[in-house]
Amino acid sequence: MITGDSGFLKEKLKECGYKFTGQRSAILEALIQCTGQHVSTEELFNMVKVKHPEIGLATVYRTMILLDKLGLVHKLDFDDGFSRYELVKPNEDHRHHHLICSSCGSVSEVEEDLLDSLEEQILKKNGFLVKDHRVQFYGLCRNCRG
Numbered sequence: 167m168i169t170g171d172s173g174f175l176k177e178k179l180k181e182c183g184y185k186f187t188g189q190r191s192a193i194l195e196a197l198i199q200c201t202g203q204h205v206s207t208e209e210l211f212n213m214v215k216v217k218h219p220e221i222g223l224a225t226v227y228r229t230m231i232l233l234d235k236l237g238l239v240h241k242l243d244f245d246d247g248f249s250r251y252e253l254v255k256p257n258e259d260h261r262h263h264h265l266i267c268s269s270c271g272s273v274s275e276v277e278e279d280l281l282d283s284l285e286e287q288i289l290k291k292n293g294f295l296v297k298d299h300r301v302q303f304y305g306l307c308r309n310c311r312g
């Protein structure tokens with residue numbers, strides 16, 4: 167568990183002029199519990215409502231849109247019909263890549279960037295400076311390969 171995250175997120179919210187309300191803090195807490203996972207709004211809502219039955223799905227939904235706007239979470243679409251979110255890691259300047267198993271639906275992460283040489287080539291050939299990317303690989307995970 168990364169305990170520094172909560173403070174970092176709180177500061178960022180305040181910096182951007184948003185109040186750190188009890189509801190937002192409850193939602194952030196649930197998100198921090200899911201560090202390293204890719205959770206849907208509904209999943210977060212189900213976690214939050216255990217301790218905070220007063221928080222509605224619409225509030226969770228709006229809070230996630232706000233956190234995405236502030237760059238605190240990444241919104242992900244794994245083509246499974248849900249919007250998913252993950253906390254942005256404090257020292258991550260590029261997004262990590264996702265490996266999506268088309269058999270069991272599991273999602274794992276590739277921590278290494280691996281794209282430095284590709285980005286260099288793009289800069290040389292196209293004069294385009296890559297600042298970020300979204301890479302999703304579809305295939306079979308280790309378990310499903312049998």
Ligand SMILES: [Zn+2]
Nearest residue numbers: 267270307310
């Ligand atoms: Zn699988």
Ligand SMILES: [Zn+2]
Nearest residue numbers: 204252264275
């Ligand atoms: Zn991820």
